[in-house]
Amino acid sequence: MLYTPEMVNRLQQLRATIYTEFGIRIRLADPGLLDMLSALGERCGDEALRHAIEEVLIMAGRKLDRAPSAGSLISIKEITYRGQKMTVDGGVVDASSTAAVTPRVYRGRVFYK
Incomplete structure (x- = not known):
């Protein structure tokens, strides 16, 4: 997937926060990045992080999963x-x-x- 510059900036800001909260390093080259962000967005307890993940998913044309997917x-x-x-x-x-x-x-x- 091609990321817009705004998405890349937002993902760079989210990197450290996601690693601190979940211990997972995100990589922009990962093809399943948006699926992983969707799953992590439901699990996070921090509303600001959840909102930031939701914004990235909306920019990509997706929505936040309300239930874990089969993937x-x-x-x-x-x-x-x-x-x-x-x-x-x-x-x-x-x-x-x-x-x-x-x-x-x-x-x-x-x-x-």
Whole structure:
């Protein structure tokens, strides 16, 4: 897909925020970028981030998914860290790729690798 300069600027601004909140690095060359943004837009708790993702999708001629599509599965699992149960998002698994984003716990914080 060809991005307009306005979309590229908005995606560059979203990069750090998406990595901070979800631990997922977005790449403009990724063909499934808009599908991933659509899935992440529903999961995010920050209204400003959700609105920014929605603006990018509207510029691309899409809408924000209200339910997870068959193309992307969101897995949530429970892990034990130092005797405490923690609920962790397993990451977004794209149907086109078999590699999932795996969560790691370091000093009580969840990082995605």
